[in-house]
Amino acid sequence: xxxxxxxxxxxxxxxxxxxxxxxxxxxxxxxxxxxxxxxxxxxxxxxxxxxxxxxxxxxxxxxxxxxxxxx
Numbered sequence: 854x855x856x857x858x859x860x861x862x863x864x865x866x867x868x869x870x871x872x873x874x875x876x877x878x879x880x881x882x883x884x885x886x887x888x889x890x891x892x893x894x895x896x897x898x899x900x901x902x903x904x905x906x907x908x909x910x911x912x913x914x915x916x917x918x919x920x921x922x923x924x
Contacts, residue, residue: 873898 855867868876880887880895887895 870902874902877902 854872857865857867859865877895877898880891881899884892884895
């Protein structure tokens with residue numbers, strides 16, 4: 854983990870993939886003791902993890918005229 858403070862006063866936290874997954878797992882495992890904002894963070898981390906592994910993109914519609922050489 855890397856922690857930086859910007860000149861604006863904002864704090865930036867950088868995690869590698871393994872660190873952030875471990876953090877999310879710990880947060881969710883201790884959900885009964887966590888504040889709702891901490892739980893939201895854990896769920897957001899998990900959602901981002903799943904989105905980063907999802908490479909599906911909607912294919913181009915085959916019957917659109919622009920794909921058959923007509924405009």
